[in-house]
Structure formats: structure tokens, C-alpha cells
Amino acid sequence: MELLVNSVLLMLLVATAGALVVVRGLLASTMLTSVYGLLSASFFVTMDAVDVAFTEAAVGAGVSPLLLLLTVAAIGRGEPRAAGALPILAIVLVTITGALLIIGTLDMPPFGSADAPAHTHVAPRYLQLSGEEIGIPNVVTSVLASYRAFDTLGEVLVIFTAGVAVLLILATPGQRGSARPRYTPGSHSEPHTILQVVSKILIPFILLFALYVQFHGEYGPGGGFQAGVIFASGIILYGLLYGLPTVCRVVRPAVVETLAAVGVLLYGTTGLLAMLDGRPFLDYSVFAANPVLGQHIGILLVELGVGITVASVITVIYYAFANQFEMAEG
Amino acid sequence: MLSQLALLPVLLPLIGAPACAVLRRPTAAWAFASTVAVLAFVAAAALLQATARQGVIHYAFGGWAAPWGIEYRIDLLNAFVLLLVSGIAAVVLVASRASVWHDIAENRRTLFYVACLLCLAGWLGIAATGDAFNLFVFLEISSLATYALVACGRDRQALVAAFNYLVMGTIGATFILIGIGFIYMLTGTLNMADLAQRLPGLGESRTVFAAYAFIVVGVCLKLALFPLHLWLPGAYTQAPAIVTAYVAATATKVALYVLIRFSFSVFHLESSRLALSLEAVFISLGVVAVFAGSLVAVFASNLKRALAWSSIAQIGYMAVGVGIGTVAGVQASLIHLFNHALMKGALFLALAAIAMRVGGNELQALRGIGRRMPLTSAAIVVAGISLIGVPGTAGFISKWYLVTAALAREQWLLALLIVAGSLLTAVYIWRFVETAWLDQNPAQPATPPQEAPPLLLAGTLLLALANIYFGLDTRLPVGTAAGAAAGLLGDSAAGLLGHPPAPLPGAGAP
Amino acid sequence: MSAVLAILSGACLLLGSFLLLTGALGFLRFADFYARLHACGVTETLATALIILGLMLLSDSYLPPFKLLLILLFVLFSSPTASHALAKAAWNAGVRPRDNQGKRDLPLPAGER
């Protein structure tokens, strides 16, 4: 049964990717990308990677198509063009890469086998000991926020870098401050009454759900990153329906930009506190006499830092992109 | 305190970048970023001294022991690259103010320095880490920041260059990710030291071969080794002047470090069946890169573009050193890594000054520049003859060790080609000398000297003089490189060359 | 008791899946944009509701049905709204209802654009 679901999902993925090769319109490609994200998220669920599936659903099927749509809106759909000459070089390169990949798979441990080295060397400790060492049920969160917390700091820094990079690239010369949207009332000609009413009902719950995901990540799938994305999506939904100027009055760009840095600093400071006590960076045992409690506090703080940065950076990126769209319109 | 030293060079820019973003005034951001870079440099110098004295320094994040947590294992090679990168970054950032104020619009300056610090954090994180996946994460931090910095160039072509860089860089990073995934499948670990122990036991696994191939191709994309160099000329030429100096002297060096680290300390290339074929690949690609890069540089009409192509040629020399694959070869490669950073740092800083005064780096516009900006032009010449490899300069030392390493393997032709490549270098450096002093611009009356702003000039001269200093006192690069290469190849025979790895004269040297 | 529940739940799931299938068929076969939207928009809401109901009946504790109920509420709000947004966007973009063969635009009642 599992095998059947697996194969069907994989075939759908191949079909989507194939369609992406053929389709030329940007709007259709964007939709297919979203489908691809959703399908891969479903596949991750069948592979027991619930946290990853959650993230991929939020990012692959949500944020990245949204950014693509905003881009397409700003640059126009463009005319689909007929294919040029057969891209021989591309075919050769791709074939070589594919051949190399196939060669690489030949000596791999078979799919799903429990005695593969990947499942016998480092990972067992996480599964066996994280219960008593960290004391939270979600092993992915344990590894993410404690055993490999430095990687996660790097991850937060990556998303922070993305925010900085987008602002740096899209800041229009001559404009004071960074990419601040202009306040042009009535840039949306038509009110979306039904959508606005429904979203007004939903947005509080979206934000509430984000908080649930944020603080429940130790027990179930979820955590700072997913929560941040969901929180930002609430803000983005508001922005899409009420216009950029309105959302900017509610959630000020300057505040969000500062919060992006604050999240990283919160993470970093959590790590630094251990150093002040002479222990290694990100050693949470400094927070409480009981090491398990210390881990709890540390993970809570660190995840909060992740959530704040992710929510702010995604909002900042949305502001910057939507601003470009409004400039293209006006 | 000492126990925290291993982390300090990385941690400073890593925490410094978000802190810098909170600053509102660009001048404050510049001062802050420069301070952070200088402090990181001091920390790296102390770290190098500590590693030279007591060997490998371990640092386990979060207190979790090695294969389960992330670990820094700072040996001489890590410390050497950390010192070089943070040193160049410190000089360039301190010197950058005037040029950045000239090139970058006011509302972008603070973010510009944040991106610079993020870049630095990424590079230092790559150079310090002992975990394969952690390396990938920091690689992406530095890459993303670099794309944005390149896109800040004044011309619209900068945007295209940045986009191409982004696409190729991401392909490279994804290849590295595939490679890491393969070796993780086979060994179950991501820790480099642990990998090094477990990989040889796998014998002739085709998956190991594919993993190494993907990692090498990915790293070579970042390294811009011919023929994977396509992003480099555009990115270097179109980036803001100061960014070129910042990136050219560091990013490819870090990529070379990654190549060496994976080849010799993770995959143990020297003892593998792959060694022979890879030797041929690196040496031949390296030699082609030397000639192709130099030839394009000779005919380029823009000095910045010429030097960008020259970087491709110089990367070729480093690849040759890796290809020779002996302790001497790797040592030569590392020495050249160090010296080339000094040369290109000085050259591109000087070009930044010229771009400020003249408005561009077209050779045609540089006529008579030797009289208008005598010190800056002199710095170009000094760094240029170092690039050629004239005795008495740092470049000579690199070439010397490279030729010696080739001869030790009885590769006569290779040695000859290395020397011949230098002659081509001499041609394009001569073209600058000719334009700057001999070719008077008839339309333009003799203008009074108009030197670069003081800090920029100081940075340029410091790096140019470093080229002379390290041509005469070679203990720091040669000694450290010898120790690092010996450590990599697990061979204590480095002493044969007469350079014991340990003693380091004041690690705070420029 | 549990047998009855199982049969009930199975019936809900089957009916829901069948409705989804008809929706998909309509989406493929109908003539114009609005008819297609109608086909999948209407069936989807009911089908999702039935499937969620079927899953709720299967569970033996209180928390999962409660969560499913929340999801159901969310779907009941969001799915018709999404259909509405799509239809409105299509209208604004100038898509007009077509005849049964999908060959030409239908004439609009007087007073409409």
C-alpha cells in the first residue's frame, strides 16, 4: 500500500517536472511549481519526514509561488516563445550528470533498509538518548535546536542574508531609507468585499495557529521556521487584500526590519550566555541546574529567535516585492 | 579563554552582522564593520599561534561530542585560511569608506556593510568548520551575500553578472549537497574527521566516486577553475570596485581550501585509485587555465577585466599544485593562495582608487595616470611584478615552490609551462606601465597629482608592501603551508624542505 | 457499535472520493472556465467535508476529531472563497461564459458589461 502511494506520488512529480520543461508561460510555470512543492510535501509525509513536509508545504507550495507571482505581476507575463534550436549542450550536460548520479546510486544501500550505515552510525544516538538528554518527544527538534544548533544558527543567518540581499537589490536609488512602500491610497481600484470579510475572520486564527506551531514544535511537527512562515502569511494575506499601504500602517517596515536582526541576535545571545560561563557556544545547560530543563529553556529561546527572524524576513521580502509591483502599476 | 578562541573569528562577524543592521548611520556601520573585521583578524592571528604551539584545537558546539554535534577542528590549515581571509577583509573594509561612498547610494550603505560582514562570516565559517553540512550552510551565507554585493555595481550589466553568478553558484552548491548526501548515505556521518576514517573502508565503491565527482565539480564552480569560470569575469568586472577587491582576494581562496580539504583530508585522494586520473585532470585544466586566462587578459581593454581573467590564470596555478598531489605540491598551492590574495587585494584596491578619480578602469582612460596618482600606480606595479613572479616579491616564492614541486615529480614540461605562463603575465602588466607612464595623453594637459583618499591609499600600499615583505621573509606563509600540507597528507617528511612547521614570528604580522 | 461506525465512515470516504472524481471529470470535460470552476468548486467542498467526517468517525479519542473539525471549518470558509476569487479574477480579466461547445461567448443580459 505504502509502495503504491509512493510510486503514484513519484510519477506525479515526474509528470509535473516534465510539464514544467514543456510549458513556457510564466503563470502556468508558477502554478506547476506550486503543485510540485505540494506533491513533494506529500511525499515527505510518506517518508515519515513530517517536519520537512510541513516546511515544504509552507515554502514550496506557499511562499515561493507567491514570490514568483509577485515577480510575474511586476514584470508582466511575457510572451511565450517558440523553442529555438535543440539545446544540445544542455542535453549533453544533463545526460552526463544523470549518468554520474545513476553510477552513484549503484553502490548505495537499498532504499528503506534498516541496517544502512546512515541508520546505524550517528542517528541511533539521537533516537535512543534524546529522550533523556533533551527530554522532548520530537527528535527532529532536538537535533535541530540542540545537537546541531549551530547549523540552525547558520540557517537563520541564511534567511537573514536573503532579507538583506533583497533589500539591497531592490532599494531604489534616491529613495530615503530602505525599500519603503509609498503611501498611495486607493491603489486597489475595486474592493474585494467577500474576500476581505472572510480573511478578517481567518487572519486571527492564522496568527493563533502560528503561535501554536511555534510553541508546540517540541511535541509535534512544527517549530520556529514553520511558525514564522505561517505568521508572515497572515500578514501577507492582509496585505494582498487591503493593499500595501494599509498593511504597512499596521505592521511597519522599519519595525519588521529591526525584528529580523533581533531574532538572529536572540539566537546568538542564547549561545553567548553559555560562553560567559566558560562553556561551549550554545551549551544550554547554563540555563538551569537541571540539564534537561536547561535544554528546554534553550530550545524555547532559540526557536523563538528563528520564528521572529523568519516571520520578519518573509514579510520584508513581501513588502519589497509588492512595492515593485505597485511601482510597475503606477 | 583559550578554549573559546577557536570560535571567535567566526563568531565576531556572525553576531556583528545583525548588530550592524540595527545601526542607522552608514558611517557607524562602516566603523563597526571594520572594527569587527580587525578583531576577527586579531583572533585568527592568536588562533594560528595557538595551533602552531599546541596542534589541533577542538571545539564542540553545545557541548555535544564530535560525530553527534558540530565540531570545529582547527589545525594549521584552518587557522592559515582564517588568518588570510580575515586579514584581507580587515584591510579592505577599513580602506573601503571613500570608494563605497563614491559607488553606493546613501540608503544602501548600511546594508552594504551588513552584507560584507555576512560574507565574512560565511567564509570564515567555511574555513573553520569540521562538519561537511555546516560547510554547505556557511557556503550559502557567503554566496547569497556576494550575489547582492555584486549586484550593487553601477552598470546594469552588474545585475546580469550577479544573476549568472547566482545560477552557477547555486548549481555548484547543489552539487556539493548531492555529494555530501552520497557520502552520508555510505557512512552515516557528516563529521569530516569521522568521514575520513570511514570512507577508506568502503573500498572501490562507485558511490564514493560519484560523491567525490559532485563535490569537486561543485567546488570548482565556486573556485572558477577553467572551464567552470564563466561567472567570474562578469562578476569581478561589474561589481563595485571595493567588492571586487573584497571578493577576489578571498572567495576563491576559500573555495580552494574546500577543494584541498575534501581531496586530501576527507577522501584521502593521495592513497586512492582515483589519484592518477585526477592528477591529470587538475594539472591539465590548471595549465589550460593559466594560458587561456593570461591570453584573454593580454587583449582586454579594461584593466579590471584583465585582472579578473588573470585571477582565472592564477587559480590555474593553484590547481596545478593540487594536481601534483605531493606535500610539496599542496604546499606550493597554499603558498600561492596566500600570496595571490595579497597581490589581487592590492591590485583591486588600487583600481578602486583609480575608478574614483578617473571614473573607470578602461586602459585608454588611464594614460598618464602614473603622474596623476604616483603612489597608487606604484602599488599596481609592485603587486604586478609580484604577480609575474620576479625574485624579491611574494609571487616569486609561490612560483619557486610550484616549479620545485613539479621538478620533484620530474615533470619538466610542467615546470617549463609554469615559467612560460609568467611571461604572459608580464605582458599585461607591461601594458599598464606603458599606459601609465610612457603614453602621454596629448589632449590632456599635465594635471596635478590627485592621489587616492588616505585610508584607501594606506590599504593599497600596505598590501603592496606585504608583497615585498613576504617575498623576503617567507616564514609565515611557507612555514605554515608546509605544516598544513604535511598535516593533510599525514606525512612528516615536510621537514625535508627545511621548513619546520612551527616557529612563527609575531603572528600579528601584516 | 464499532462495526457500524466503520461502515458509516467507509461510506463517507467512498462517497467523498466519488464526488472528487466527478469534480475532476467535470473540470476536464466542461466547456468554459466558469462551468469547470463550478464543477470542482462545488464538489470539492462537499467531498472534503465527507472525507473529514469519515476520518472523524474512525478515531477513538477526542483530540483528532476536534482537530479535524477545525480543519473542516477552515475548508468551509476558504474553499468557496477561493472559488469566488478565481471567478472574479477571470471576469475581471475578460473571460466570458461560452456556449456548450466552448466555441463562442454567450450573449450577456442587458445591463451587464
Add this chain to the structure above:
Amino acid sequence: MDVLSYFNYWVVVVLMMLGFFIVIARANLVKKLIGLNIFQTSVFILYISTGKVAGGAAPILTEGVTLYSNPLPHVLILTAIVVGIATTSVGLALVIRIHAAYGSVNQNDILQQDQQC
């Protein structure tokens, strides 16, 4: 050799090739980024497939369950997904600026315009 045991990996290889092909062969810059996205996502699928243990449960400790799938690839891919979206957003920002500067997002048009001046 059991063909089925490698089926997953081979499909993933096909996905990667398709994504990689879009990146190289398509001249539209947005399309290139989409291809990059597909390429990266396929690598994620490879990693996650590695982490699967047949008959295992999701790595959330539950009483009575002894066999879990490997959590480590999940952690790595969480990070990699973030890297992916970061790259996409920076790339799209560049595309918007390129469109403003050149009036086109087609690689060939841009190349042509650059050569003219």
C-alpha cells in the same frame, strides 16, 4: 540486485535531470529560477528517501514504538529548504531589477542589448 530497491533513487535522478535541464536550456530568467527550484527540491527528495526506514515511524518519540525513520536527514533538509527559498527570493529580486533595466527577462535579448553598447 533488486531493481525495486533503487526505484526511488532513479526516479529522483530523473527529477534532478529535468530540473537541471530547465536551468541550462531555458533562456527566460524566471524559468531558470524555477528549474533551480525543481533541481534543489529533487535533491531534498533524495535526502529524505535516504532517511526512510521500512516500517519506521515519524521520529517523534511515542510509547510503544521502537522503529523510527532517521531524523538527521530531516534536520539537514529543513535547513536546505530555507537555503532554497533564500536563493529563489534573491534571484527573483535580481530578475525584477533586470527587467526594469533591460525591459526583458530573456537571456538572449539581454545578451544582444549588452553587445550593442
